[in-house]
Amino acid sequence: MRIKLPLALAATVALGLTACGSESSPPAADGANESTLKVGTIGIAADAALQSAIDKGYFAEEGIDVEVSVVANPPAGIAAAQSGQLDLTYTPSIPMLNAKSQGVPLTVVAAADGYPDDALEQEDLSQVDDTGLYVAADSGIDSPKDLEGKRVSVPARKAQLEVTVSQLVKDDGGDPAKVNWMVLDPASALQSLKDDRIEAASLVTPFTGQAASAGNTLLASPGVEFFEKGAIGLWVAGSAQAESKHDQLLGFQRAIYKANAYANENLDESQKQAAEITGLELDAVKAGATPFWPVEVRLEDVQRTAARMTALGFLAEEPKLDQSLFLSE
Amino acid sequence: MKRKALNWSLGVATPVLLVAAWWAASANSMNTFFPPLSAIMVRFRELWLFDHFGSDILLSLRNLLLGYAVATVAGVVIGFVTALVPVARWALDPVIHFLRGIPPVALVPIFISLIGFGIEMRVASIALAALFPTLIATVDGIRSVDTTLKDVSSVYRLSRGEKLAQVYLPAAGPQIASGMQVSLQVAFIVMIASEMLGSSEGIGAMTLLAQQSFMIPDMWAGILLLGVIGFGANLVFELLKNRILAWHAGSRRLANS
Structure with missing residues (x-):
């Protein structure tokens, strides 16, 4: 182990030094x-x-x-x-x-x-937005503010769906910091929504279609409402x-x-x-x-x-x- | 004695010199992805000492220890059964080799579907992944027990329990320990992977989030912390192993002299 540690560190540091030496100069x-x-x-x-x-x-x-x-x-x-x-x-x-x-x-x-x-002028925003925020039909969640304290899935933290859903919650008078964000891949999010392990799922096409087919309710179309x-x-x-x-x-x-x-x-x-x-x-x-x-x-x-x-x-x-x-x- | 002192000096001085070289060479780095080590250390202190210590470091370590403990106990028990009961060996061997071939990280989404994404999922993922190295090492260790030892234990009419505890377990101990060490490394990897889904808590989740948000000094601080914990865990394991298996090291020294 005494020998392995210096070798491993040498490799790591050499990698770091090589990278530091050149200021993001791309290979030609x-x-x-x-x-x-x-x-x-x-x-x-x-x-x-x-x-x-x-x-x-x-x-x-x-x-x-x-x-x-x-x-x-x-x-x-x-x-x-x-x-x-x-x-x-x-x-x-x-x-x-x-x-x-x-x-x-x-x-x-x-x-x-x-x-x-003219996207926001559409009567059905889901026709222009490939993202959707879905809740179970019997969840009792009627608006984004209700997501405070609830578990909401996103594909990645601090990325598009968390940002856009946060805006929905804020615009509705809620506090996005009070939402329990859960990182889940879309398939796991759908399963978790079905099993009541999460209260809402932020999804993209084609999983939005699957969520709708499973009887879930579209609460909002976060993408178009955020970006306009x-x-x-x-x-x-x-x-x-x-x-x-x-x-x-x-x-x-x-x-x-x-x-x-x-x-x-x-x-x-x-x-x-x-x-x-x-x-x-x-x-x-x-x-x-x-x-x-x-x-x-x-x-x-x-x-x-x-x-x-x-x-x-x-x-x-x-x-x-x-x-x-x-x-x- | 002199040789030992030299080895220790090399072991300590080389990393220190390399870190110093890293510090100096990166001091004026303008590369976003390779920031100065000084900036990384500042974030290391701000994040891990001790803002996220309880909320993330202890949480990850708790999952690691629980999963690893389950894996080692289960690995040794199933290993004994598989090695000593022919019916069990025939029944379990194919299943064991099938399951060990599946990358543990690939099972995480399945665990989420089955048991959710709480602590249970993380501990179960770690335990399953870390199970096989210990299990297989235990089976190999038991099977390679010297036949003379087995004969002697029979002659002395040792009970089954005495044979297991006083003959098989000590004789297979070095191999079991090697398997447990591999299990520890696997458990560590899956600890990080299991934090990529579910709530964003734990060292792995924090490091991944930093990477995806381009908070590069935070990402490096997380990587450094993982390195330190991995090194520390291995060091503690080595110390315990050397203490528990001191007889084995002594017998090897005797055999070599």
């Missing part, structure tokens, strides 16, 4: 062609536009080749993008703002998914990559916006693609919220999200956001 595409962009996704329906851009040759028209890899979750994608292992990655705006507030240098390249500007409109999912690059691969990323931006517009106009085709990507039945995809792929990211939308996160206490202070956040010509 690992010898790959300069026109190749490594893109991280999380394998959701929003990727339909990305796949469409590949299939229809939009990226090829821009002279870029896209290599797609699936990452475990948005924070992992951001870490990979910041270190240069990926050239850009998908992330909702909330993890992106968490990262920015902690000093992670990121540049927003393009919109990935979101809500149309605009881009929510973003394509984000590490700032060093945004500089070194500026032209290629601009090409990606043009191509993905062309694909986003195409996806909105050809919803049936996009939903088929989404079904293939997610491995779901096409009917399940069609039964869920209608997806939307924005063709711009507006500063005001990101600022509104940041302001709300700060007011809820998820950000210590509101980050100063301006147009430099975005990739531009």
Whole structure:
């Protein structure tokens, strides 16, 4: 053991020293062609536009080749993008703002998914929101304020669903700090809701559909009520990559916006693609919220999200956001 | 004696020097993911000494100890039964080898569905994962007991209980202890994994949350704490093992001399 400890520490410290020595200098595409962009996704329906851009040759028209890899979750994608292992990655705006507030240098390249500007005018918000807050039919919970002191599942702490449900509770006059947040994968959340181990489950498509089919009640559509409109999912690059691969990323931006517009106009085709990507039945995809792929990211939308996160206490202070956040010509 | 002193000096000085080198090399680091060690130590003190000591550290250690205790007792008992009762061996062997091949972390969602996500789930996950190294080491230890010892115990007409407690258990002790040490490491890993779901309490949950929120010094502080606890647990185990199995070390020294 006397020998093993120094060796283990040596390895750890050597790793740390190597990393500290270089100030987030990304590897130069690992010898790959300069026109190749490594893109991280999380394998959701929003990727339909990305796949469409590949299939229809939009990226090829821009002279870029896209290599797609699936990452475990948005924070992992951001870490990979910041270190240069990926050239850009998908992330909702909330993890992106968490990262920015902690000093992670990121540049927003393009919109990935979101809500149309008239989303809140819909009579049934579940038709535009792929997230849902469900309670058991006989729970006696009638409004978000009733969630105080109750167990509410989220897929991850301090992430999108906890933030958006917290806003619902606060807007309803409750205190989000009094909610017992439970981290559960969607399948466990559904089972736990059935077994009365939790009182509410925050879910995303397709589990929202399963919750409804099981007779649970939709209490609110937290995503659209929090974000209201605009881009929510973003394509984000590490700032060093945004500089070194500026032209290629601009090409990606043009191509993905062309694909986003195409996806909105050809919803049936996009939903088929989404079904293939997610491995779901096409009917399940069609039964869920209608997806939307924005063709711009507006500063005001990101600022509104940041302001709300700060007011809820998820950000210590509101980050100063301006147009430099975005990739531009 | 001189050699022993030199080894101890190396064992203490090398980590100290490496930590000092880490401190110096990271002092001006601007890399978000590799902050200065000084910043990590500040967060270490703020988080773990003693703000989250009771709410998270003790909670994790309680789960670890409970799960590990259940695993070792069950592992030794089932190991004895499997090794000494042929019917049990034939019945249990395939099941044991099937279950030990399943990554314990993969069972966590199943445990949640079956028993919820409270302390029971965490302790059960730790216990199940840590069971097999001890169990298998116990079976191997019992099976490799010297036949002369078995013959002598028969000649002396020892009762079944006396044979188990005074012949088999001491003879298999070194192997059981090795299995228990592996079980401790497995228990430690699953302790962290089991905190990834359910309420966000415990060292593993805090560290994961810090990683996902990009609170990188907090994440490193959690990793350091896990390292310290892992090292401490192993050290305590070694000390206990050396004390309990002092006869074994003595007999090995005698055999080697």
